[in-house]
Amino acid sequence: MTHRGAWNSRWSFVLATTGSAIGLGNIWKLPYMIGVNGGSAFVLIYILSILCVGIPLLMTEIMLGRRVQKNPIDAMKSLAKESSRSNNWKYVGGMGMLTGVMILCFYSVIGGWVLSYISTAVQEGFTGITAEQSSANFGDLLASPLTLLFWHTLFMIITMGVVSRGVTSGLEKANNFLIPALFIILFILLGYSMSVGDMQTSFDFMFKPDFSKISPITALAALGHAFFSLSIGMGSVMVYGSYLKKDVSISRTSIYIAIADTLLGLLVGLAIYALVFANHLDPSEGPGLIFQTLPIAFGQMPWGNFFGILFFILVAFAASTSAISLVEPTIAWIVENTRIGRQKACLGLGLFIWLIGLSVLLSFNVWQDVKLIFGLGIFDTLDKLTSTIMLPFGGLLMAIFAGYFMKKRHSKDELDLTAKTYNLWRMANNIIAPIAICSVFLYLLNIV
Numbered sequence: 001m002t003h004r005g006a007w008n009s010r011w012s013f014v015l016a017t018t019g020s021a022i023g024l025g026n027i028w029k030l031p032y033m034i035g036v037n038g039g040s041a042f043v044l045i046y047i048l049s050i051l052c053v054g055i056p057l058l059m060t061e062i063m064l065g066r067r068v069q070k071n072p073i074d075a076m077k078s079l080a081k082e083s084s085r086s087n088n089w090k091y092v093g094g095m096g097m098l099t100g101v102m103i104l105c106f107y108s109v110i111g112g113w114v115l116s117y118i119s120t121a122v123q124e125g126f127t128g129i130t131a132e133q134s135s136a137n138f139g140d141l142l143a144s145p146l147t148l149l150f151w152h153t154l155f156m157i158i159t160m161g162v163v164s165r166g167v168t169s170g171l172e173k174a175n176n177f178l179i180p181a182l183f184i185i186l187f188i189l190l191g192y193s194m195s196v197g198d199m200q201t202s203f204d205f206m207f208k209p210d211f212s213k214i215s216p217i218t219a220l221a222a223l224g225h226a227f228f229s230l231s232i233g234m235g236s237v238m239v240y241g242s243y244l245k246k247d248v249s250i251s252r253t254s255i256y257i258a259i260a261d262t263l264l265g266l267l268v269g270l271a272i273y274a275l276v277f278a279n280h281l282d283p284s285e286g287p288g289l290i291f292q293t294l295p296i297a298f299g300q301m302p303w304g305n306f307f308g309i310l311f312f313i314l315v316a317f318a319a320s321t322s323a324i325s326l327v328e329p330t331i332a333w334i335v336e337n338t339r340i341g342r343q344k345a346c347l348g349l350g351l352f353i354w355l356i357g358l359s360v361l362l363s364f365n366v367w368q369d370v371k372l373i374f375g376l377g378i379f380d381t382l383d384k385l386t387s388t389i390m391l392p393f394g395g396l397l398m399a400i401f402a403g404y405f406m407k408k409r410h411s412k413d414e415l416d417l418t419a420k421t422y423n424l425w426r427m428a429n430n431i432i433a434p435i436a437i438c439s440v441f442l443y444l445l446n447i448v
Contacts, residue, residue, distance in 0.1 A: 014256050015179040017062075017240050019321025021230045021261040022182070024110060027290060027315050031206065031269030033225055037218045040207040043266070045219050049226035050258050053436045056428035057232045057395055058254040060402045063414045065241030066250070071332035072096050072235035075242060076401070083407045092397045096235030097333060099390040100326040101349070103234070105356040106382045107326065108159065111319040112151030112361075113291065114312055116141055121309040126299035131292075138291045148361040153354065159323040160350035163331055164343045174324065179260075182317040185310050186264065190271045192307050197274030205283065206269050217443070224440040228387060229261055231322070233395030235329035242332075250415055251425075275301070290315065327353070392441045396434055403430035 034042050068078040072093030080089040120137070129137075141147060162174045193199060231237055241250075275297040276283050282293065298308035327349065334345040363370060363378035372381040402411060403426060412422060 012176060014253050014260070015176055016321075016325070017231075017237060017253075017257045018260045019179050019325065021257060021322075022179075022264055022318050023231075023322035024107075024114075024315065024319055026229065026261065026265040027268055027318055030225060030229065030265035031272055031289075033221060034206050034269060037213060037221055039205065039213070040209045041211045041214045042218060042222050043207060045214070045222040046226055047262065049223040049436070050230075050262055052428055053223065053433050054226045054230045054232070055254050055258050056425055057227070057399060057433055058230050058237060058257060059250050059415065059425060060429055061232060061237040061395075061398055062241035062244065062250050062254060063411060064398060064402060064406075065238035066244045066246070067410065067414050069242045071242065071336055072238050072329050073333055074336065075238060079401070079406060082410065083405055085401075085405045089401060089405070092394060092401065093235060093238070093329075095390060095397075096233060096238065096394045097329045099386050099394060100234040100236060101330055101353060102382055102390070103386050104159075104323055104326040104353050106360045106379050107319070107323055108155045108353065108357050109148065109152050109360045109379070111155040111159075111316070111323060112148060112153075113141065114316045114319055115154055116147065116151045117291065117295075118309065118312045118316060121295075121298075121305060121312055125305035126295040126308050127305060129295055129299040131296055134292045134295045137295070142364040145362060145365055148364070149358070152357050152361055155319075155323070156350055156354045156357070158320060159327065160346045162320075162324055163327055164346035166342055174321070178317045178321050182314060182321075183264070185314045185317070186267055186271070189307060189311055189314065190267055192303070193271040193274035196278065196301050197271075198277040199270065199274045201277040202270050202273035205273055205277070206266070220440055220443040223436055224443065227395065227437065227440060228391060229265065230258065231325060233391040233393075233398065234326065235394075236325035238398075239329040239332050240325065251417060251421070388441075392437050396437045396441070399429050399433045399437070403434075 030046075034046075064079060065072075065075055068075050068082070070078060073090050074093070076093035077087060077090035079085075080087060165173075193202070227233075244250075244253075272289065272294065273283055276289070276293060279297045279300050281297060283289075294311065295308065298304035298311070301307075327346075330349060331342065331345050334340055334349070335342050338345075340348070359367065360379050360382065368377065370378060372378060374381060374384055376384060415422060415425065417425060
């Protein structure tokens with residue numbers, strides 16, 4: 001059997017899995033969703049969703065990976081055999097791995113945008129930039145295939161370079177540096193926003209209750225974001241869990257990861273909107289908030305160029321830690337089931353993802369009229385397929401397996417909980433989570 005790596009400490013695992021959860025969505029999506037869905041009322045539903053669905057499913061996926069300490073396909077195969085179940089459960093692990101690879105095909109292009117903006121902030125800065133100039137700059141970036149190709153390539157080289165170094169030398173070292181650095185930069189930006197931004201309005205915007213905006217759709221949106229923000233259903237958490245030592249508490253580390261992920265999203269929102277409101281800009285720009293609105297804010301503030309550079313470095317760190325986790329499950333499977341070494345596996349898979357990424361970056365310019373399923377372009381098709389169908393379905397199947405097909409004594413042994421806490425986990429995993437995931441699944445497919 002191929003020698004497998006292992007995290008040197010629980011802290012390394014927490015940082016790595018937190019890095020997997022923290023991504024571009026935490027930088028803009030959570031603050032944006034809070035703003036348009038009832039402020040603190042949305043936050044309350046989101047936190048309840050993290051507690052009732054997110055943490056239990058995080059525990060489930062970590063448990064499945066650590067139980068047999070294998071990649072997602074082999075893990076589900078071994079778990080099914082251990083419980084005398086069908087060998088077909090291995091396809092659940094395979095679907096998770098495929099989902100991660102498909103996400104990285106377009107995620108790397110967005111990561112390239114972020115690297116491009118770091119370069120722009122360093123070379124040109126944002127001083128005095130107007131709304132028209134900012135919009136034009138972003139439009140020019142998307143319209144240039146060669147520019148997008150350069151940054152997409154650089155992002156993929158960085159990602160695969162880290163993964164090729166293995167668990168302790170690559171994943172662990174990268175996350176041990178990137179995640180603390182990410183939070184340090186965030187707190188610096190938060191302090192900057194408190195000194196030059198409108199923090200009171202930002203706080204009211206995110207946390208002042210407006211229960212009149214709460215609706216079933218709002219509740220489902222909060223639940224959906226809680227599910228996706230923790231990277232559940234794509235095999236990343238499972239393969240990270242497979243590197244976790246047996247003496248580490250799964251429940252405690254799951255709570256730490258959920259707290260760090262949620263806290264970062266909320267603090268980023270406070271920092272962003274304090275700058276946005278101080279400059280009388282539109283807070284509901286969605287993805288444009290980062291690439292079009294924030295450069296205007298930085299361009300009108302003292303030390304704006306310096307903090308603009310810091311901000312986009314923060315976003316790049318978040319994008320990188322997620323990208324690393326997206327590809328690791330598939331690399332682990334290749335290394336453990338073939339004679340291909342990790343570096344060659346990273347080169348081959350990296351080239352494949354890079355090639356698919358070419359079609360994605362071309363969908364913003366040369367191939368913008370090409371439509372695939374759902375009548376969507378290449379980028380939007382990959383996004384909808386993965387986030388709307390594959391992720392929730394994968395998470396649902398993992399919950400069902402752990403709750404109804406895995407032997408109770410195996411899950412009890414792995415989770416090592418008190419009888420009361422174990423029963424709470426089973427209720428959340430077996431009943432609450434499947435109902436919640438099905439609700440989100442139907443909502444995202446526009447069935448409800």
